[in-house]
Amino acid sequence: MVHAATAERFSSLFASFDRDADGRISAVELRLCMKAALGEEVSAEDAEALVASADADGDRLLDEQEFLRLVAPPETEEEERCRGLREAFAMYEVKGEGCITPSSLMRMLARLGSEQGIEECRAMIHRFDLNGDGVVCFDEFKVMMDA
Incomplete structure (x- = not known):
């Protein structure tokens, strides 16, 4: 493709x-x-x-x-996968910030029908927050999706 x-x-x-x-x-x-x-x-x-x-x-x-x-060479499987991950990441991230925060995660989970509290979302973020800044950037999101 x-x-x-x-x-x-x-x-x-x-x-x-x-x-x-x-x-x-x-x-x-x-x-x-x-x-x-x-x-x-x-x-x-x-x-x-x-x-x-x-x-x-x-x-x-x-x-x-x-x-x-x-x-035009077709996308490699890795390029296609990365594009798909970027699209998924964009659904959860805070627009313009380039990261997923506990509150943006909570909003998206609620849209998907999963009611989670802010503390539960912080805990989810914490598991994949490799640099300890309290949010998930795209590189951390990729690691999370590979887990």
Whole structure:
């Protein structure tokens, strides 16, 4: 899977390669743009092979998704896992603070249907508060999720 931010960056690159603005990149367009971008001549055969390597629908043209698969490496499992952990962390953290406090933990647990008191939340935080500052930062959250 390619991350959405990566896809956005390559969208404008796709538009620049799509010389005739038909929403598809041909091997000819690919050759022209690679010559302009790299300053080197790419053979017709190499350009056609590149197109064929990512052409999922067999039309010998690259739509934006096919182009993205060609130029943007997919996220590694670790990158995808870390992104998922960041999304989960964001649900619990105090916005703008970058940490989970006992009160932010208590609020989120209540939303999830688990009524916990502030002291219980402090105890939960304390278990994974590796630096003793009374809150859980993202790195501590990752350790907690791996436990």
